[in-house]
Amino acid sequence: MRASDADRDQVADRLREALAEGRITAEEHAERIDAVYRAKTYADLDPLLADLPSEQAPRPRVRLHKDEAPLGPPAPQSPNLVAIFSGVTRRGRWLVEPTTNVSCVFGGVDLDFRQAVLSQGEVTVNVSCLFGGIEITVPPGVRVTSSAAMVFGGADLPDDVIDPDAPLIRLTGMVIFGGLSVHRREIGEKRSRHDRHLERHRRHLERMEEHHERMLERHTDMHRRRDERRERLRELRAERRRHR
Template sequence: MEGVELEKKPDLRASDADRDEVAALLGTAMAEGRLSPEEHSERLELLYAAKTYAELAPLTADLPQDSARPRVSLRKDDAELPPPSRPSSTITCVLSGVERKGRWLVEPVTTVNCVLGGVELDFRNAVLTQREVVVNVSCLLGGVEVTVPPGVRVEVDTTAVLGGAGDPKNDTLDPNAPVIRFTGFVLLGGLDFKRKPPKGKGRWKDLLG
């Protein structure tokens, strides 16, 4: 979505792919310190309520020209996909099970607290707010199962005590690939990874600026 298109056709309705590109740009701007976390959150709310290009344009109007396109966006082929849901960035699981899957918006930092339970995180059809996101795990006597698509790097920086973290089996060395970084600790529990293609017709693409 080029800036000139916003000027020439402001009344055209924006697609979900357009919104995903703007979301990635806003995530990059926050990572670079151009937006505060509060400003980023406010703009995301306006973004997913926007219906036309004219409503999208002000969200990036004060960002420099060299950021006119996002460096990386997780964008699907299907133009009619629904906007991603925006669940809480904190997941708490005690003596129960929690799953997060489908088309959901991944904040820069997601916190997972798991005690005597299980958490399932499926990133195959998720939308990242920036190129690298962090999942901070605190797992006691429980398990966290993670599913990621091909082409996404997973970095594991967790501490395991009488437990363990599996091998994400990274399939790319591209320095510009999306990154999901896991931090935190696992005590008497497990952090396991599976790599599978996205569900449905959509597939993740790297859009490099």
Template sequence: MSDVDEQQSQQPIPLTKSAPAQAPAPVPVAAPVAEAEIRASDADRDRVADILREALAEGRLDPEEHAERIDAVYRAKTRGELEPLVRDVPAGTSRAAAGLPSDAASGPAGDPENLVAVFGGAVRKGRWRPRRRTHAFAVFGGVEIDLTEAVFEHREIVIQAWAVFGGVEIKVPENVSLHGSGSGVFGGVDIAEREAPDPDAPVIRVSGFGLFGGIDAKPKRGKRVKNLRS
């Protein structure tokens, strides 16, 4: 080994201290969403509409107030927008502290049937079984709901109708009760209200909103439910 190599081997090796490993950045935790900010579901809207319908039937709301609130119900995006609509009626006041009722608390509402006509038509007639709730949307088109030959499996049928540059026509048997309300902007809602003499007769409740369109609900002459207690 040369003298140069020996001198290099005897030189001290510098000791360097490595930088300490950095701790991973904490993962940000999303803040919990307030109850009022939760997006409203169709079931949430239907439950609020049920409360308003009961308030109308009990005389706590007049038809105009009911129509305004129903319109607001189906325009609401969050549960917070729904809760004030029932805050001043008994069914809504008892549940206000917990927000809107849960599915378990209010029972299954059942999925509504949706009839949509956009630049066309939608028809429901003949021997059919209407669900407890039906939604009808007519946009530059027409919807026809004919209940004169329907099989009524529910004591009460609720129809929510919207007509925008279109029309919704609802025909019912002569011997059922027909009630409803609605409002229109350059349009109209015409409901021929009647109370059936038989207390066991089905009840059809219609609410609607017409914007440059119309909603018409009336009995069809000569058509009757044959067995009201079936």
């Protein structure tokens, strides 16, 4: 029998729960999600849940209720995070919408995806940051790409050497006078206080160096324009003398 969109969505929800519970890997989740939305019949959907605990239901409906559910689906949260002269943190088990919008002005945002549940195989984090910083932590097995524009700012991304078919977090938007940093860590792994201190110190030095270079460029440009004006005045005086 032909499967409906609602049936495919139920299977996708069950696979997201299985990923959050650690029953399947991120790579398996991405492969099965692709197969779900290609499926046309119940026969195409059944193998995707065959090795996962579920309560069999009579056809034509596909039932996905587990006998035991120690963890329910993550509660929906706002896809918009705003930090103005403050800080915002999102971590633990949370549902990542297809697009998450992050805005910070003189503030900081910390996003931890290590226990998050992605709503689909590719999600987007759109950032708008002015004089602030955004720190993102992802688990091994998740790709991160960035097309965010940096204006007097910088981005620090880990080397992308994992499976190109792995779940993808795409970073877009703009960072002005700020920083965007991405770290890949196992669940439970934390940076030491010494490492955090060194990283903050390194970022501070980098920003000071960038500021010094900009000031030097402005100073050089100011002297160049001053010399051009002086040369122009000399040419005008010389021309007037010739006409006398």
